[in-house]
Amino acid sequence: MTDTRFDPSTADGRWQRAWDEARCFEAxxxxxxxxxxxxxxxxxxxGRIHIGHVRNYTMGDVLARYKKMRGFEVLHxxxxxxxxxxxxxxxMEKGVHPGGWTRENIANMKxxxxxxxxxxxxxxxxxxxxxxxxxxxxxxxxxLYEAGLVYRRQxxxxxxxxxxxxxxxxxxxxxxxxxSGADVEKRKLDQWFLRITQFADDxxxxxxxxxxxxxxVRLMQENWIGKSQGLEFSFTLxxxxxxxxxxxxxxxxxxxxxxxxxxxxxxxxSLDNEAARAFIALCKKGGTTAAELETAExxxxxxxxxxxxxxxxxxxPVYIANFVLMDYGTGAIMAVPGHDQRDFEFAxxxxxxxxxxxxxxxxxxxxxxxxxxxxxxxVLVNSDFLDGMAVEAAKREVIARAEAEGWGKGTTVWRLRDxxxxxxxxxxxxxxxxxxxxxxxxxxxxxxxxxxxxxDVDFKTPGNPLLRHSTWKHTTCPKCGAAAERExxxxxxxxxxxxxxxxxxxQPADRPFDPEEVAKWLPVEQYIGGIEHAILHLLYxxxxxxxxxxxxxxxxxxxxxxxxxxxMVTHATLELEYEDPLTGEKTGKTxxxxxxxxxxxxxxxxxxxxxxxxKPVKVGRVIKMSKSKKNVVDPDTIIARYGxxxxxxxxxxxxxxxxxxxxxxxxxxxxxxxxxxxxxLFGQYDGAAEGExxxxxxxxxxxxxxxxxxxxxxxFNKAVARLYELASAIDKAALSATRAHAxxxxxxxxxxxxxxxxxxxxxxxxxxxxxxxxxxxxxxxxLLVEDEVTIAVQHKGKxxxxxxxxxxxxxxxxxxxxxxxxxxQRSLDxxxxxxxIVVPDRLVNIVT
RNA sequence: GCGGGUGUGGCGGAAUGGUAGACGCCGGGGACUUAAAAUCCCCUGAGCUUUGCUCGUGCGGGUUCGAGUCCCGCCACCCGCACCA
Numbered sequence: 010m011t012d013t014r015f016d017p018s019t020a021d022g023r024w025q026r027a028w029d030e031a032r033c034f035e036a037x038x039x040x041x042x043x044x045x046x047x048x049x050x051x052x053x054x055x056g057r058i059h060i061g062h063v064r065n066y067t068m069g070d071v072l073a074r075y076k077k078m079r080g081f082e083v084l085h086x087x088x089x090x091x092x093x094x095x096x097x098x099x100x101m102e103k104g105v106h107p108g109g110w111t112r113e114n115i116a117n118m119k120x121x122x123x124x125x126x127x128x129x130x131x132x133x134x135x136x137x138x139x140x141x142x143x144x145x146x147x148x149x150x151x152x153l154y155e156a157g158l159v160y161r162r163q164x165x166x167x168x169x170x171x172x173x174x175x176x177x178x179x180x181x182x183x184x185x186x187x188x189s190g191a192d193v194e195k196r197k198l199d200q201w202f203l204r205i206t207q208f209a210d211d212x213x214x215x216x217x218x219x220x221x222x223x224x225x226v227r228l229m230q231e232n233w234i235g236k237s238q239g240l241e242f243s244f245t246l247x248x249x250x251x252x253x254x255x256x257x258x259x260x261x262x263x264x265x266x267x268x269x270x271x272x273x274x275x276x277x278x279s280l281d282n283e284a285a286r287a288f289i290a291l292c293k294k295g296g297t298t299a300a301e302l303e304t305a306e307x308x309x310x311x312x313x314x315x316x317x318x319x320x321x322x323x324x325x326p327v328y329i330a331n332f333v334l335m336d337y338g339t340g341a342i343m344a345v346p347g348h349d350q351r352d353f354e355f356a357x358x359x360x361x362x363x364x365x366x367x368x369x370x371x372x373x374x375x376x377x378x379x380x381x382x383x384x385x386x387x388v389l390v391n392s393d394f395l396d397g398m399a400v401e402a403a404k405r406e407v408i409a410r411a412e413a414e415g416w417g418k419g420t421t422v423w424r425l426r427d428x429x430x431x432x433x434x435x436x437x438x439x440x441x442x443x444x445x446x447x448x449x450x451x452x453x454x455x456x457x458x459x460x461x462x463x464x465d466v467d468f469k470t471p472g473n474p475l476l477r478h479s480t481w482k483h484t485t486c487p488k489c490g491a492a493a494e495r496e497x498x499x500x501x502x503x504x505x506x507x508x509x510x511x512x513x514x515x516q517p518a519d520r521p522f523d524p525e526e527v528a529k530w531l532p533v534e535q536y537i538g539g540i541e542h543a544i545l546h547l548l549y550x551x552x553x554x555x556x557x558x559x560x561x562x563x564x565x566x567x568x569x570x571x572x573x574x575x576x577m578v579t580h581a582t583l584e585l586e587y588e589d590p591l592t593g594e595k596t597g598k599t600x601x602x603x604x605x606x607x608x609x610x611x612x613x614x615x616x617x618x619x620x621x622x623x624k625p626v627k628v629g630r631v632i633k634m635s636k637s638k639k640n641v642v643d644p645d646t647i648i649a650r651y652g653x654x655x656x657x658x659x660x661x662x663x664x665x666x667x668x669x670x671x672x673x674x675x676x677x678x679x680x681x682x683x684x685x686x687x688x689x690l691f692g693q694y695d696g697a698a699e700g701e702x703x704x705x706x707x708x709x710x711x712x713x714x715x716x717x718x719x720x721x722x723x724x725f726n727k728a729v730a731r732l733y734e735l736a737s738a739i740d741k742a743a744l745s746a747t748r749a750h751a752x753x754x755x756x757x758x759x760x761x762x763x764x765x766x767x768x769x770x771x772x773x774x775x776x777x778x779x780x781x782x783x784x785x786x787x788x789x790x791x792l793l794v795e796d797e798v799t800i801a802v803q804h805k806g807k808x809x810x811x812x813x814x815x816x817x818x819x820x821x822x823x824x825x826x827x828x829x830x831x832x833x834q835r836s837l838d839x840x841x842x843x844x845x846i847v848v849p850d851r852l853v854n855i856v857t
Numbered sequence: 858g859c860g861g862g863u864g865u866g867g868c869g870g871a872a873u874g875g876u877a878g879a880c881g882c883c884g885g886g887g888a889c890u891u892a893a894a895a896u897c898c899c900c901u902g903a904g905c906u907u908u909g910c911u912c913g914u915g916c917g918g919g920u921u922c923g924a925g926u927c928c929c930g931c932c933a934c935c936c937g938c939a940c941c942a
Contacts (some may be wrong), residue, residue, distance in 0.1 A: 014895095053942050093942065150930090165941075177940040180870055229937075232860050299938050303858040332858095337937095350858080384864060416897080425939095432940065502942070548939095565939060633935090663869045671869065671936080675882055682895095683881090689896090726870075730880035737880095740897095803878040806923045808876050832909085846922050852875050856922045 013432035013689035015766055017652020024768045025126055033781055034073075034128040037516075038529050047073040047571075048510055050538030050546070051088045055095060056135075058121040060578045060634060061539075063644050064670060067660040068723065069537050070127045074761035075720045077128070078785040084530050086513040087129045089115050091138035092335060092437045093502045094177060101721065107436040108464060111138055121645060126653045127765050128781070133513050137505035142512065143438040144459025145521035149557070151441060151452050156560045158249060161450065163199060164429055165297050168196035172471040174239060175433040181296040181479060183753035191795045195293045197273075200431035200497060201440055202438065208559075209234055209423045211566070212551055217475075221571035223667075226543045229503065234489040235424025241339065242417025244268060244316035254420055255338030258345060259411070260403035263392035265343040266356065268316045269309065269330035270457030274340045276312070277329045279670050285310060285329065292331045307332050307355040317510050319416055332827040334680040336426055345501060346382065353382035366392045366399060428549065430501040435466060435474045445486035445493040453485050460495065471495055506546055507553035510536075510568055527563055535723075536569040573723050576669040582629035583607050583617050605646065609674060631671050638746045642672055654763035655680040661725035661762055683733070684766055687759065690739060691770035694752045695727065702747035708738045710752045710792035716758055717785065725762075732759060749834045754786050775779040801852040802827045806837045820847040827853035 027035065049069040049626035052062050066087075073085035089111075096107035102109075115136055122129070153159050161744075167176040169316035171189035175198075180187045205212075213234045216227045240259035243251040254268065270276045272292035277285065288310035295301060308331045315324035332351050333342055346356035346363040354361050355381065367387040368374055376389035389395040395403045405502050411417030431440070439460040441453040452458055463481040475481060477498040486493040510523070510533055515526030538546075547569070554568040583602040586595050605624050607614040614626040634641045647656055658680040664670040714737040719728035742748045760767035760780045795816060800823060804808040810832040814823070824845050827833060833838050837857065844856040 055942090090942070095941085174938075176939095179941045181940095229861050233938085235860095297940085300858075350880085378902090429939080434940090450866095501940070503939095506942085540862080540938095540940095544937060545939065545942085630934095651885080665870075668863080668870090672884075674871080676869075679882055685895090700909065726880085728872075733880055799876075803923075828903095835909085844922065846875090848875060852923090854875080854922055 010643070012684055015656060015769065017684075017765060018815045019650075020769050021124065021126060021648075021653050021765045022111075023429075024440070024765045027129070027581065027768070027779065028126075029784055030780060031779060033779065034077075034083075034129050035132050036084040036086075037082060037529075040645055042080055044530060045076045045081040045082065046084045046510075046514075047076065047535050047537075048086070048531045048533045048537070050536070050542060051090050051509060052118065053095070054089045054091055054118055056114045056117065057213075058118050058125075058644050060642055060644055060672065063125060063656065063664075064578055064660045065539070066122070066127055066536060067657045067665055068573070068658075068725065069535070070129075071661065071725060071761040072535055072537075072719060072723065072762065074128050074781060075717075075780070078761070078783065080784070083128075083131055084133075084513070085127075086133040086135075087131065087138065088133075088135035088509060090506055090509075090656055091115065091136040091388055092143075092499075092505055094434065094436070097438045098470065099210060104468075106464070106466075108138065108462075109180060112136075124653060125644070125657065126218075128764070131517065133719055135512055135516070136236050137148070137438075137502070137508060137509065138436070139462050140459040141192060141518070142509075142533075143505070144461075145510070145512070146438050146500070147441040147453070147458050147460060148455055149508065150500070150504070150522055151458075152253055152562070153203065158207065158556055158559075158560075160202055160204065161199055162202060163197045164200045164202075164431075165195045166198055166200075166433070167297055168194045170194060174473075178296060178298050182773070183299075184295040184301075188319065191298060192294055195295075195297055198431075198433070200429055201500075201678060203428040203430055203552070204424060205428045206425055208552055209236070209425050211555060212548065213424075215551065215555075215566055217831060219567060220253060220571075222569075223572065226494055226540075226547065226572060226574065229543050230548055233425065233548065237412075237422050237619065238404075238425070239405075239420060239422055240411055240417050241420040241422075241666055242319060244319070244325075244343075246317075247315045247324065250276070252327070252341055253339045254341045254343050255420065255755070256343050256345075257422070258348060258404070259346040259407040260341050260389060260392075260395065260398075260400050260535055261348050261366050262318075262343065263395065263409055264318065264345040264347045264364050265318065265325060266346060266364065267344045268325050268327045268341065269333050269344050269352075269355070270312075270327065270341040271333040271335040272331060273332075274329070276314070276327070276341070280312060285312065288329060291331070293587075302332060302334070303351075305331060307351060308357060309355055309359055311359075313581055319411070324805045327363075328359075330356075337424065338422055342502070347378060348382055348384055350382045351692070352518075353378075357526045364391060365611045366390060366395075371397060397526050423558070426503075427554070428503075430504055431498040431765065432618055433473050433497075434464070434499055436504060437474075438505065440462055440498050440500055440697060442496040443484060443486060443492060443493045444496065445489060447491055448486055448488040448493075449494070450496075451486055451488050457487070475499075479731070503546060503549045504553075507550045510550070511557075511563070524563060531563070532565060532568050532570045535573065537573045537575060537723075539577070540574040573666070575666050576664065577633045577671045578672055579631045580604060580642070580672045581631045582638045582640045583614060584627040584629060585624060586627070588624075593731065599627070601637050603840055604642055604672070604674070633669075634672070634716050646679060651681045652765070654766045655790065658683065658729070662726075662729045664728055665724055665726050668740070683736075684763065685765075687736065687755065687766060688734060688770065690752055691773060694774045695744065695749050696751045696775065698744050698746050700745040700747070704741055704744040705738060705742045705745070705751055706747050707792050707795075708735060709747075709754060710788050712788050713754065713856040714793055715790045720761065729762075756780055757783055798850045800827075800850070802830055802833055803852060803854040804833055805857065806854065809833050809836045816850055818849075820849060821849050823849070827855065 049065050073083050073182050073243040091111050096111050100107045103667045146240050167181050169176050169186035169189055171191040181193050186193055193626050237257045239257040241255045243253045246252050272289045292676045309328040310761055312325040312327045316327050344352040346352040347365050348367055368390045369387045371388050386400050389398045391405045441460045445451050445452045463478055482495040484495055488571050511522045511527055514530040517523050517524035550568055555566050557563045558566050582600040585602050587598045589596055615623040658675050715731045716728045739751050756767045756770040767780045798816045800812040810830040812826055824847055840857040846854040
């Protein structure tokens with residue numbers, strides 16, 4: 010066999026073509042094998058595959074290839090989350106068409122993915138921006154409309170008054186539009202909503218069945234749904250009107266010292282008062298995000314109205330407050346400054362009283378507050394009939410009294426809000442409705458779908474091109490035939506990603522999916538993606554699946570049986586300080602460098618200038634790779650240099666997959682060396698060698714079992730460590746039939762991770778067919794157990810000695826051996842033994 | 858601000874409440890070579906009075922024969938917050 014180096018530049022492409030020709034990775038839904046659906050979150054086609062994608066898809070690929078070797082019929086598809094803002098930004102900045110830009114990006118990224126050797130079923134590829142995808146989405150949207158799950162109402166958006174356009178939250182920077190720099194305003198528009206709140210309880214309950222989801226994601230979703238029990242009641246205002254409020258802390262009702270309403274609350278808007286209008290206008294400034302609202306300084310406006318306290322009859326001042334949300338509860342609150350931080354800050358600012366009604370101990374009833382509210386548990390004080398009660402009992406008591414006296418009732422309130430899906434943008438799925446002056450809002454008949462986006466649009470003027478288009482929106486009413494206008498809002502791209510996993514299972518031309526095929530493949534056995542999707546995407550996909558179940562199109566509620574959230578790929582930032590070209594002095598200005606532009610000497614980085622001088626480079630913090638910081642590596646560059654397998658191996662090594670992975674030149678070099686080391690090992694395969702090596706055989710079987718276990722647990726870093734150990738054991742072993750067998754088995758074991766090298770070695774060692782199609786090696790359980798164990802001997806909890814003994818040695822013998830140890834005797838130094846703890850096959854701890 | 862997570866040698870990390878630091882990287886020493894690259898072997902948490910002892914898993918407490926692991930209180934960093942995907 011050859012002793013030259015493994016050459017990925019020729020081998021990678023050769024095997025990628027071989028897999029394509031054998032159509033290895035096309036899923037056959039008629040197969041009798043057990044099925045396994047492995048899915049990674051599909052990418053946005055930004056133009057280039059990011060190293061984070063490589064990590065994500067390598068993990069899924071290892072699992073998919075492994076499952077195939079274990080005899081499963083594997084569905085491992087790939088597609089493109091192809092609608093969204095970046096395409097429109099590119100159109101505005103570079104004058105390209107969003108569709109052309111997106112499709113070109115898809116072609117580039119697909120070629121990149123192919124070069125990494127992923128075992129993907131490209132015959133099922135989808136792009137959400139094509140009418141043969143989004144047309145079916147429009148049909149599903151109409152189905153949900155018929156089921157009463159779609160409605161329209163007014164909702165706030167970020168409005169840029171200079172660009173005359175709606176801004177996304179990320180386009181609002183410090184309350185100003187990112188392009189215009191103008192102060193952003195909140196503006197109300199008629200928008201489309203999905204009734205996700207109808208499934209709130211169900212989505213919450215369903216979390217309990219998702220045993221293979223990370224606890225943290227389930228907890229985040231639970232908190233997001235935010236089920237709370239509270240009291241809804243109405244204050245009578247001094248003008249005679251009634252003001253409904255909702256509180257989750259009815260127990261603290263005697264601590265209420267004021268009432269606050271949202272800026273867009275009817276009570277606020279009805280004030281005939283210049284100062285009030287000015288204050289409401291002030292509240293309209295700034296963005297719409299929760300983070301912004303909650304960190305902004307608490308501001309209020311005294312309406313002059315008072316509200317009558319339901320128990321004491323005291324008049325409480327009514328404020329308009331910028332921290333009260335119209336979307337949650339009733340848009341009005343009873344404020345209890347002692348026991349709510351926001352109310353506390355507000356009361357402090359406006360000099361309102363802060364009484365204590367909950368104390369850790371009844372004796373602390375008049376203990377003053379520090380600089381913060383106390384939201385914790387305790388006993389009610391200063392609260393009339395509630396005094397002495399625990400918080401929970403007091404909540405029940407107040408609700409019971411309110412209900413008995415008829416002025417309020419116990420209510421369940423959800424933090425979860427309905428899903429606003431309207432986007433005032435071009436590059437998205439057109440919402441299939443028509444506005445008719447006579448008939449109102451009319452759905453587009455299904456036989457007229459898809460409503461296709463016009464291609465002839467321009468982005469020279471700001472705003473939605475669909476609104477400006479000369480013909481597109483003009484149509485006729487499907488009901489009365491009169492002239493009418495199309496809806497110009499498009500759907501949130503989260504809608505596109507809420508059902509793509511169904512379309513992968515089957516792609517009929519006349520329907521969104523074939524229910525029988527979906528039943529065969531779904532739910533997804535393993536879903537892999539970033540933690541940043543823990544709430545929105547995953548909750549919306551769960552909702553959409555439930556909605557389809559609700560209308561009888563599918564018969565399961567949860568799309569993803571098992572979820573894994575992987576960490577990011579990170580790298581230090583590299584900064585070079587400019588020097589004045591004439592004087593050579595530092596200018597204080599710096600620029601970021603790409604990792605490939607620096608040279609390392611130990612942990613110091615340098616940049617080589619045009620005159621071949623080395624300039625020191627400042628190595629910054631290790632952070633998520635981002636284009637703006639230039640701390641990125643391009644998958645194509647490193648694959649060209651090291652081959653796909655070394656890159657794949659790096660993605661799996663060292664860092665646990667759920668944690669961040671710091672990219673390093675030294676690390677990828679190490680992976681490259683291991684690729685070559687395995688290649689040399691394959692070269693040592695000798696099919697004619699004789700003799701058994703029991704120790705190596707044991708190590709081999711232990712490794713096969715452990716690697717299988719690690720891959721199934723997605724603990725790739727541990728599997729990698731095991732394979733390093735096995736490689737070292739084989740290296741050290743003398744020539745034998747066992748050694749040859751182990752070398753050949755190694756090709757199978759690394760095949761999910763380094764498939765090109767594995768194929769090349771497999772064929773060189775006379776393996777039949779493709780190793781990608783070979784079976785996973787069998788394990789002999791008898792070879793997994795060791796017959797000797799090492800026992801730790803401790804005295805005073807510290808290690809004093811170790812003993813190597815036969816497995817299963819009785820406790821009394823272990824104890825005797827431990828006490829006989831010279832190290833133990835020296836440590837004991839004659840002290841009397843009080844107690845000996847023996848854990849069989851593990852340790853002996855002597856207590857004195 | 859609210860919700861969630863993470864923290865172990867110079868670095869990435871391993872460790873069913875039971876020998877902390879597996880495995881890899883970096884570094885040091887050696888072999889091979891005219892030389893280099895490549896490769897192979899050995900060493901590599903800190904300190905000390907070095908057959909061994911002490912300290913050591915972000916910080917401060919606690920439970921336990923025994924704590925990286927369990928409990929309480931902090932600190933730092935990361936993710937999400939509903940129109941980025």
